[in-house]
Amino acid sequence: MSLNIAAKEVKPLRTNFGYTARRVGENKPASRYQEAVYDIQPTCNFHYPPSWEPDKMLFDASRTAIVMQDWYSFTDPRQYYYTTYVAARAKQQEVMDSNFELIEKRNLLQGVPAAVLQQIREVLIPLRHLEYGANMNNQDICDRGYGTTITSLASFNGFDRIGMAQYLSRIALLLDENEETTLLAAKTAWLDAPVWQPLRHAMEDTFVLDDWFEIMVAQNIVLDGLIYPLVYERFIPALTAQGGGTFLMLTQFMNEWYGETVRWTNQLMKVTAAESPANAELLSAWTSQWVARLEQAVLPLAQLAFGENAAAQQVAEVKQELLARLAKQGIKV
């Protein structure tokens, strides 16, 4: 039969790019994730010193005190590259869109007690500024960090923060029937109200850290590790009993996002700590330093969310959860 077709050379010459073959083996196919991230960052022979940091190279592993033999030891358990990342988020945003739509159409906010709405205005909405700051920190990691498996996740993470800041803005607009009263009040509170100042201060201190890996720990491990469980796992669900169940739907994204994020931050901490005792020590020093600072900084927020009496207990519990989680990754505090 079709002899001509059999005659044609269609057998591949090779399975892989060289840069993936060196990691997965010559004859094993690389996944799209591996092709998209492994070793694609420039590493040497840079032409000019950066005008913004003349004593370093354009890409330079020495911008952190963490030392890795191989900066690609860490890979993302979710295997996100651009396409898988946007595909995952596109699905989540669809759910969020229908949540918002349902709540708007059925006027579901109408039955919510005024006290609950007030709580949302005061506790939840100002967090859009915190998300913006978290974005700045993650863009910084993407800029100054080393190794695409890490820096690309910082890029996605930062993008998610702006997305969440916009969701929080939408909630504010929903509360105010598209007036900007709450948005403006939240900004004023963020800038001036005593409850937010320790957090805002701590955040600005993270902006000026030299070591990008310390920013990673302070922002994505410790601060998120306190804020997300407090707000989205405790505060919002607690509102349900008071008639605020709709806010579970309106913050569904944030809740799921955190559960997903922990998967890669855990892996990153584990791989980095396992590399050397020096790394493990550094990670635990940064952790304890930032936990000490930030548990204080989130306390006023916890008081606002849970009341004077329950606040300390809530913070102590999420702190314990965080430390237990980190202990499993080899970081003892």
Place this chain on the structure above:
Amino acid sequence: MAKKLNMRKRYELLTRGLGWEPTYQSKEKVFSNESYEGIKITDWSKWEDPFRLTIDAYWKYQAEKDKKLYAVMDSFAQNNAHLNLADATYVNALKLFIQGVTPLEYQAHRGFARLARQFSGEGAQIACQMQSLDELRHTQTQIHTISHYNKHFNGMHDPFHMHDRVWYLSVPKSYFDDAKSAGPFEFITSVSFAFEYLLTNLLFVPFMSGAAFNGDMATVTFGFSAQSDESRHMTLGLELIKFLLEQHEDNIPIVQGWIDKHFWRAYRVLALVSAMQDYMLPESPMSWKEAWEIYFVENAGALFNDLARYGLRMPKYHEQATAEAEHLSHQVWGTLYNYAHAASMHFWLPDEKKMDWLSEKYPNTFDKYYRPRYEMWAQMAKEGKRFQNGGLPQLCQVCQVPMLFTEVSKDDPMQISYRSSEFNGEKFHTCSDGCKDIFDHEPEKYVHAWLPVHQIFQGNCGGAAIPDILNWYHFKPEDGGDYAGSADETRWKAMHGETTGAASSDTESAEEKAAA
């Protein structure tokens, strides 16, 4: 009833007041890169976001686009659609692309992350962060598209390793390193305005229309899919320039200087593209000169007419670039042919049909200067004395192209153009007035250039002998040299059921086996 919001207002409210106003740390420390270039921003809130694309809409649109793109990619691979190319010589354009362009997409990704951290105004901040993510998309979709080609053709197997080392790739790499080592405003002027706004079609047409003309539907698909992102990037480039010029009159001379510099830098990178466009494409959508006339002379002319009211003029030496359009691709291709043994792609002499096309497209220059040269080299090859340059070329200290450009605008097109400058008692060579000006403006920057030829002489490139250097580049013997007789050519014939003496036994046709 809630009041209705139009798109613009709604977008404004969603990002309202997000820009960070530091009070615990100084603004100079938090946004440490924003002022050292001398650019004066008096009011970031005057920045009007031109796209008004919310993050959730971005996720949605981009996911839809990628779904289509990857469907095309998958079916291309499943159907071995590379068999439908016009000719395997076309694949050399993809080799240049994955080695020379894709790594720049990556650099742009990281560079825009820097701007997304360093710009204090939230409008520009978010636009830069979107672009950073887009550029990662371009890097990764290009890798995935070309992944299939890499399985069937040579020369594409280690693009990122090559980009950091190979002599001709230092041309694009140094251009991007130049922008990336500069401050954030110069970076964005270079990448978004000079490159993506001013010169983008001169990259897009050769590669993407080139792909369309030669049966490469996978590349066409990623090209057009990326183009919808590019239109956002172009808008960002133009809006940013206008914004800077409106913010303060002191910004005008600074921005003009950057436009002059990065126009010339980017134009010199495109010299490689001009050669690819005129010589590598079996079917060519248009010549370099035609593209230059439409996309630069006409379009950029109109653009700068518009920008005149902001105090901007055309980039310096644009007339020279226009004069060079008659010569550029021929001079570059000739040089590449001389160094084909040290490349990870093939070069060849144009055949009769191609030369006739070139005569038609370049009536003033091709028959007079370049056809005789090719005919002579063809004769030499026929006599077994294939012309090649065994030495190493002298490179321009700025653009890093070998000294091959000539005194076209001095009406002496056969005279190689040399310029030089002294700095700290040392002499530095440049290829043109454009490159010399750039050097003289920042000599302390350009003395640092990682010039591949100097590095080879200093023993930093794997050894002194050519094979050692090629090995250090990760070039394999089958990656370079002439196309005729190459492994790619042999395979291409085998793919179409033609066997040659050099074909491996498993490609012998069943008929032949049966006959034997």
